[in-house]
Each structure stands twice: as structure tokens, then as C-alpha cells.
Amino acid sequence: MVWTTAGPLLQLPSLMSERPLLPLLGDAAPERRDAARNREALLVAAQEIIETCGIDGVTMDGVAARAGVGKGTVFRRFGSREGLMAALLNFSETEWQASVISGPPPLGPGAPPMERLLAFGRSRLETTLRFADLIRAAGAAGTRSYAAYSFVAMHVRYLMGEIGVTGDIALLATALLAPLEVPILEQQVQIEGMDLDRIHVAWVDLAHRITQH
Amino acid sequence: MVWTTAGPLLQLPSLMSERPLLPLLGDAAPERRDAARNREALLVAAQEIIETCGIDGVTMDGVAARAGVGKGTVFRRFGSREGLMAALLNFSETEWQASVISGPPPLGPGAPPMERLLAFGRSRLETTLRFADLIRAAGAAGTRSYAAYSFVAMHVRYLMGEIGVTGDIALLATALLAPLEVPILEQQVQIEGMDLDRIHVAWVDLAHRITQH
DNA sequence: CGGTGAAACCGGACCACGGTCCGCTTATAT
DNA sequence: ATATAAGCGGACCGTGGTCCGGTTTCACCG
16 A cells, blocks of 8 residues: 555555455446446545545535546445445555455464454554544444444454453454544544554553453 | 433423533623523424434424524524534433432442442443434534533543552543444444343443453 | 613525436447 | 447435624613
8 A cells, every 4th residue: 555645545456346355245237337437437536636625625526527427426336425435445444454364463364362453453543543534434334334344343353262352252342442433533632632652552451451361 | 301202302401501510610701682592492493303303304494493593593503503413412411410420329429439330331321322313413512522521531530540440541431431432332232233231231341341340 | 761882693595515316328238 | 230227417406504784682871
């Protein structure tokens, strides 16, 4: 992933319609070619507008105009503004997932599970803050999407199991992830002016307390 | 507080403009009488619309029309739709705060701090779910408002101090509160279909792990 | 007690944006 | 070549939010 200097933006891969890392089973009807072209053009346009004017500058009319299509097409492809944002977010999320699944340790496999968990926390903290605007703009479509929340929850549950945590692992995992959500982090960073390192240290402490290891 | 049978709605006190329990220091300019009348009429109107059509049925035009004022007045009084929702929320929040500050134990003072903390968690869990729609509609204005977040955080920090918790109490309190936020709870209840009692039991376990008591 | 000035307030016309809809166009399979 | 379904586009709507000219309230003073 290459970051521009202008802000927390993502570099779009050449093929925008690539499948997520964990593909769904039935690909009943593939996309028509013009539809695929438009999807890519729309994502590029949205990306460019974000680079220029920020997230709030992204209007559905504006994206459609820049991509040279009608407004209806944008909604056909992405359902809503949140859906468009979620699609944008999906790329960085997919890339990040790859580094968790098959990247170098300690984030990737190979390290002891507790070390992986702590590396996960740090990485997730940074990623969430970097994409905070996009995540917020994606709203429910981003949080509840298959790619975003579920993968993270599954991974933490798995690591907790490996560590040997006892108790309601699903809910303990949620408790460990909740302080890494955007609203909580923004409250701490922007309003209470907390230091990022302090938050990280506290999260490591929290992980030890919750896992009791 | 008297609950109607129609849904999770609040009974408005007779004087809508009463001050919060922890008043701000400088009340520089008191409200003009017509302005106070309008504020009350607007809150009543909004409340009635919620009872009839739910939160999504609340439009700023609708509230203004029902209160017999112009739309501009609504925005002057509450700043935004979120601000209006936050004002509505403030009443139940204030009442709940009263039961924490001066109500019967174990929620109120008198019980050992750990018992108070557990009672707090249960009560907060129920209250948050009851007002979930309103809290979500209040958005940032609700979360960041003085009355809502700050009071809760202060109270948990205080109890943690009394219990004798060591560590970064401010951030441990946040970690304990984060799983009680609306988005997390709705994810668990609505999407993962979790039982309310299970969530409560897990939160109690979490409180023991985090406080290490 | 009544007048007076200024600040606060009010209202509804106006704008921008998200989202919908339906008749027309185009790609693809046969 | 043709049928058919998917795709497309832009006119249209409802809603949140802004703005500014006219009106009301209230403190102060003669």
C-alpha cells in the first residue's frame, strides 16, 4: 500500500472489482462489462474527490459527474453513500487482512498468540485512526459488512482460544475490540487530548487483564 | 419517570427548561420568555411525533408545524436535528443521573463500590438499550454532551478509585464502558442474536477482570 | 408609569444533497 | 439478427440546514 502525502488516502489497485480475500460461495450473475467499467470509474472518481476536498466533499452528484455517468448508476452500484464509502474502505481492509493472515509475524502467523494479539491491537489502533473519516462515513454499511467486523472478531476469538482464555470468549473479544472503535478513539484523542502511546499502553494492559495471562 | 405503554418514550416534566443536575457555572444570558415557551412547545411536539411515528418520523418541518412556529426557530433553539434529539434525551439522562447520585443502593450511595459498579453496569445496559433509537439519532451531540458521557465516565472512575484499582483508571473506565455503547450492543443483540442476560453476565465478568477484584 | 432603543427572536423562502423512478439504451446469448 | 434482461440517466422529491428582513421582548430612563 502506498500512501499519498496529502492525507489518509488509499491507493486503488488496478482492478477495482477484485474479489475479497474470503470470497462468497455463489457468484450467481457476473457483472456486465460496462457495469464493471462504471464501478471502477466511480471508485476512482470518489477517491480523487476525497483527495481534493475530503470526505465531506464527496457528493453523489459530484462522483457521478466526475465519472461521467448518471446519478442513478452510482446508487445502482453502491446502494447508498455509505455503501460507496464501504466499498472504498474495503480495499484497505482487504490489504490489512492479508497482512494478518499471511504477513510476517508478530502480526501474521508464526509468533506466540499473545504476541500476535498485542501486535494486532497496535495495528488495528493505527489503521482505525488512519481511516477514521472513511469508517465513520461508511456507517453501518462499514461496521456490519462481512469484511470488516466479522473478520476482526473471528481473529481475536481465535487468538484468545490459542492463549487459553476461559470464559465467554465471544463477548470478551468484543470487550477487547470495543475500545478500538472509532467513536471511542475519537473521544479520547480529539476531545480529551490523549496521547496515542498512552492509549496503546492502556490497551496492552487491558489485554493482559482480560486474558488473565 | 412514568413510561407510556406505546414504547420507549419519556414523560416530559412540566418545566422543560429546568437545569441539569450539574449546572454549568456561568448562566450569562437567561432565555427570553417567548423563547422558553417555544422550546417547550417544540420538545412536546417532538415527543408526540415520536410516540406516533417513531424517531424516523421526526422531521424538522413537522416539529415546527406541530409546535406552531417556523422552521428557523427549531434550528435556533437546538442547532440541528441531533441537537433536538440530544435535548429530548437529556431528560431521561438527568433522571437516571439522579438515581445514581442520590437514589437507593446499590445503584445509589451506601453500598460497597464494587456492588455499586455492578449495579451501574446493569442499569446502564438497560437504559442504553431502552433509548437506543434516541441515542443513535442524537449522534455526536448526545455522546459528547456534557450530561451524557462525562457523568458516566466520572462515576466509573470514581468507583474504580474506591475499589482500589491500579493502573490508568481513565482508560480502564473507558474500556469498561465501551461494550455498553449503542453500536456494540445492537451488533450483539440484533445481528448476533445474543441474550441480554448473557451480555450482562459477561459484563460482570469483564468488570472483575478489569478491576482485578 | 410610559416611552424608547437595541438585542434577541421569529419565520418561511431558499439551497444542497441523498435517494427514487421509469422510459430508453446497450450488452450478451442464442 | 433478434430477443431479453441488465444497465443507464436525469428529472423529481423530501429533508436537513441557512439567511435575512420584519417583529417582539425587556431593561432602562425620563
